Amino acid sequence: MKYIAHIRESDFENQWVEVHLLGVQKLSETFGNKLKIRHITGLAGMLHDMGKFTTAFLEYIIEAVHHPEISRKAKKIDHSTAGGRLLYHFFHTGKILREKGILAEIVGNAIISHHSYLHDYMDPELKSPYLYRVRDKQEVIDFDKSVQLFFKSVMSEDEFQQYVNEAVNELKRFLDIPSTFTREKKCMFLTKFVFSALVDADRTDTRRFEEGITEEDEKTPCTKRLFQTYYDRLMVEINHLANVGRESRSDINQLRQEMSEQCDQFARRSTGIYTLSIPTGGGKTLASLRYALKHALDSGKKRIIYVLPYTTIIEQNAAEVRRILEDDAHILEHHSNVIEDDQDDETDETEEGTKNVRQKLKLAKDNWDSPIIFTTMVQFLNVIYAKGSRNIRRMHNLCEAVIIFDEVQKVPVSCVSLFNEALNFLKDYGQSTMVLCTATQPALDFVEHRLHISPDAEIIQNLTQVITSFKRVEIKDEASHKSYSNESLTDFIQVKLADKRNMMVVLNTKSVVKDLYQRLSSTLDIPVYHLSTSMCASHRKEILDEIRNLLDRKERLVCVSTPLIEAGVDISFQCVIRSLSGLDSIAQAAGRCNRNGEEEIQQVYVIDHAQEDLKHLHEVRKGKEISKQMLIDMRLNPNVHGGHLLSLQAMRGYFQRFYLDVSTSLNFNVAALNVTMTDLLFAGYENNRYYQSYFENIKQSPPLFLVNSYRTAAEHFHVIEDKTTSVIVPYGEGKNIIAQLNGAERIEDFSRLMRKAQQYTVNLFPYEIRELDVNKGLDICLDGQVKVLKDGAYNEEYGVDLENDSWTGGFYF
Structure with a gap:
């Protein structure tokens, strides 16, 4: 009898179980090579669907294809327990060899979890969900028969034992790699990597079968040749800018060129964690890309990943990189999961035979295998720590990479320790190089779970002198001695506009931003613009483009924004007003003032806004307190903190005090x-x-x-305090995307539309979803998998028209 793993929907072609297992094994081995653990990951691949060697599953999958309405009501067939149980019985009972026991737990957990998420070895109820599945569960149909058929059809028992011995040797070598990591920490990251490799291999092999394509059909260009082409094109752009700079005799252009060349030279250094502290306006994007391409070429890295705090920066930087590199096909933007996958559980595992919408979305190519990727800090952290197999699937592609963390100071306080440990793992084990790229470097090596930054890590030489040369603004203290309301702030803005053509005002909460925008719109006779995370990315981009056009024409305008505008957005105003916040936020806002040194020294006014409700924004409130004290210090003694708020000394001191004050929250x-x-x-x-x-x-x-609790941890992990839901909005092309999603049939169509939809989403809090539901403002598509806004619920000025005093902790993902 032949046993079926999948039946193709289009022509009812069968994929036999042994063919699928060997296909997933091969892919898993390829992914495992990144950590030199190909037999460990291959073991997971060859055993993951062993439970499909049963008559019960064969009958189920045939019924599922021909009578899906009946099969969905039928009892589900557990086919993922068998492989983990085999490892437990062979290597975790009787006389147990330590390394084989650990191997059985790591690989077995990945196998039993590949339709959901990793199980706890020990949970808060003092039970072991892992042991229940591999040892105690009764409803594992025809287990002994599945074992026999596996050894008959896939690999002989002698060959299997030898394969396991190779896996054990790999485990020993992995655990012996010199590191500050404990055994538990090493095993946690190893388990997640094995799980990542298995999930991606399983879904890739299944998708290829479903689409009728082979590995050859998906061959990507040689990364080394591609990166060399990119590097050559980038150098054409850089040389052009250098010539323009020489013609204008601009000191700033000369400094930009020197820092870019330093990045090129530094790229010869070995794999490590480095800092790139180019001042705001110093050409950070092109300099970091130059470093990344050169380092990837010299050290054989497979991809370049940019991690940024805001989608606004993703769109801006990705567009610039696409233009310079002249390539759309191999540059991926990943903003958010339009469809959340935290609903995955064991009940899904036999529905693949029905090929329903949810299954097609699971199979969609969403694994970060592009040569260049732009994503957010939220998505980066979710890959390693959040629940959901779509997240973890991407983890193995974080290895053998150059990862640029742009505006790294935006790592949320609660995630600092987890962020540091992830980077330490990727450096020590994953052979990835990380660059912390910001003008305001946080003190991540100052905390308990410290980041292992490489010796002599700073790429830019004579940094203090460079910062002095780039000084284009002065900080004006309007905060240490008085406070403002929106009414008095409106008056203050009108006074300053007597001398300034344009101005940017950055406040901490959406409600005060909206209120000030309305006041200014009704008071001023010049264009006033509003920006917040209630607007989708495409909407914000259009507003920013309009603002840049007016600025280029030297016309008058005011922009009122939440903090989303201050991290990396390439825009320059004559004057900036910043509501009191953390020193890094003040410095970043200052970077939007006189950005290119177009004029003499300009002013950044720091105010204390009395109407902002910061009770739920703990990090903003704490940063505000420290910054206010530093302003008072400088009012009393102008020579403290390095003599100015934007000095290296001031920034280092700020972050050390900040992390000390919030030390109980870092873990x-x-x-x-x-x-x-x-x-x-x-x-x-x-x-x-x-x-x-x-x-x-x-x-x-x-x-x-x-004995660790991987699933419990994942279920409680969230980068921002309140979990949000991505909703597609009917703005511009968003309307067409919503219509096309409802008609999509092929997996590749889902993949394309999901990526396209990211620029037309907003992320809403649970109370906002409830309010929209009550007001009939929400709709659904794709069998309820995707939430969409109705036309009347999206405003052309404000975006989603709901009052909300949060701004997602500094992130829009």
Whole structure:
């Protein structure tokens, strides 16, 4: 009898189980080579669907294709437990060899979880969901028969034992790599990497079968040749700008050229974690791209990933890079998951035979395998720590990469430790080079779970002198001695506009931004613009383009914005007003003033806004307190903090005090469980709360080498405090995308439309979703998988027209 893994929807062609297992094994081995663990990942690939070697599954999948309305009501067939159970019975019972036991737990967890998310070895209820699946679960149909058929059809038992021995040797070498990581930390990252490789291999092999294509059909160009072409095109642009700079005899242009050349020279350094502290307006985008391409060529990196805090910067930088490199096909923008996958669970695992919308979306190519990727900090952190197989699927592609963290100071406080550990893993084990790229470097090496920044890490030489040369603004303290309302701020703006053509005002919350915009619109006789995260990315881009056009023509205008405009947006105003916040935010806002040194020194006014409600914005409130004290210090003694607020000394001192003040929050507290995320993921026997409680209650250790709580941690992880939902809005092309999604049939159509939809989404909080529901402002498409806004719920001025005092902690993803 032949056993079926999948039946193609278009022509009812069968994919046999052994063909699928060997195909996934091959892909998994390829992905595992990045960590030199090809047999470990290959073991997961060859065993993941072993449970499909059963008559029950064969009957189910045939019924699912021909009678889907009946099969959806039928009892689901568990086919993912069998592979993990085989490893447990072979290598985790009787006389257990330590490394084989750990291997069985790591690979077995990935196998039993490949339709959902990694299981806890020990959970808050002091139970082991992992052990339940591989040891205790009763409803594992024809397990012994599946084992026999596996050894008959896929690999003989002798060959299998030899393959496992190779995997054990790889595990030993991996655990012996010199590092400050504990065994638990090494095993956590290893388990997630194996899981990532398996999920991507499984979905890739299934998608290729469903679309009737082969690996050869998807061959991408040689990365080394592609990067060389990119580098040559970039140098044409840089040389052109250098010639323009020489003609204008601009000191700033000369400095930009020198820093760009320093990036090129520094790229010869080995894999590591480095800092690129180019001042605002110093040509950071092109300089970092030059470094990344040169380093990738010299060290054989496979991709370049830009991680940014705002989609506004993604669109701007990606468009610039596409123009220079003359390539659209190989540059990916990934803003957000339009469809969340945290609903994945074991009940999905047999619905693949029905090829419903949800399954097609799962198979869509969404694994970050492009040569150049632009994404957000939220998405980067979600890849490693958030629940959902769509997130973790991308993790293996973070290895052998150059990763540029633009505006790295925007890492949320609660995620600092997790961010640092992720980067340490990618450097020490994943052979990736990270560059922390910002004019306001945070002190990430100052905290408990510190970042292992390489020695002599700064790429730019004589940084203090460079910062002095780039000085184009002066900070005017309007905050340490008085406060403003929107009414008095309107008066203040009118006074300053007597001498200035244009002005940018950055406030901390959406409600005060909207109110000030309305006041100014009704008061001033010049154009006034509004920007906030209630507007989709495409909408914001159009507004920014209009503003830039007016600025280029030297016309009068005012822009009122939430902080989204201040990190990396290439725009320059004569005057900036910034509501008091963290020193890094003030410095970034200052970077939008006289950005290119067009005029003499210009002013950035820092005000204390009395009407901003910061009770839910803890980081903003804490940063505001420290910055205000620094302003008071300088009012009393102008020579402190390096003599000015934008000095290296001031920034380093600010971040050290900031991280000291919030030190209890850096490890991501899970309030509901009274435990930290780092404890759930990294704690060993001696300090693992659940293990200790189990031992006290049972008076013996659980039969496990690993006792961490991966699923519990993922379920509680969120980069921003309140989880948001992506909603497609009917703005511009968004209307057509919504219509096309409802008619899409092919997997590749879903992939294309999902990527396109990212520029037409907003992220809404639960209360906003509820309010829209009540007001009939929401609709759904794709069998309820995607939420969309109705026409009346999106405003051409404000975007989603709801009052909301949050701005997602500084991120729009």
